Amino acid sequence: MNLTHIEHIGIAVNSIEEAKKYYENVLGLECYAVELVEDQKVKTAFFMIGQTKIELLEPTSDESAVAKFIAKKGQGIHHIAFATDDVDKSLKEAENKGIKLIDKEKRKGAEGLNIGFLHPKFTMGVLTEFCEK
Numbered sequence: 001m002n003l004t005h006i007e008h009i010g011i012a013v014n015s016i017e018e019a020k021k022y023y024e025n026v027l028g029l030e031c032y033a034v035e036l037v038e039d040q041k042v043k044t045a046f047f048m049i050g051q052t053k054i055e056l057l058e059p060t061s062d063e064s065a066v067a068k069f070i071a072k073k074g075q076g077i078h079h080i081a082f083a084t085d086d087v088d089k090s091l092k093e094a095e096n097k098g099i100k101l102i103d104k105e106k107r108k109g110a111e112g113l114n115i116g117f118l119h120p121k122f123t124m125g126v127l128t129e130f131c132e133k
């Protein structure tokens, strides 16, 4: 599988407004974008570090996957996203190796990127995303 780097790490937070203070004032990172991803029912905020992003995820509805995650586990690392040149191909390869897919094919995620998720039950509890520009 042709994965090149960690594209982003998704972190579930109760409030982007609050969490941003830590990333900006303590770690000294710059928030370069805030975006609503309506179909995922989340607000996102992005910080760049090297070629990797930190993606803060704030639920906008109790039905959001992120709201459920926080209710169960509290705030913290929600998913890891690997950069690939072909999400559909990476999903298919993972499926052929016995990994259950959440997304059968790529869809649009934050920043207009093509994305696809693997099920955390098949990846040792780490929700895994493939991400393609």
Ligand code: CMX
Pocket: 010, 037, 040, 042, 055, 057, 065, 066, 068, 069, 072, 078, 079, 102, 109, 110, 117, 119, 120, 121, 125, 126, 127
């Ligand atoms: N990391 C690890 N495990 C997770 C998880 C996560 N982020 N989210 C859910 N789980 C686990 C739950 O703890 C639960 O485990 P148990 O069966 O041991 O209790 C199991 O998965 C089922 O979770 P659930 O809360 O009952 O929720 P659902 O089955 O309805 O959905 C999942 C789980 C992973 C399929 C769903 O959260 C999903 O489709 N996630 C991918 C999409 C997503 O997270 N989008 C957020 C925005 C991302 C973005 O745009 O960047």
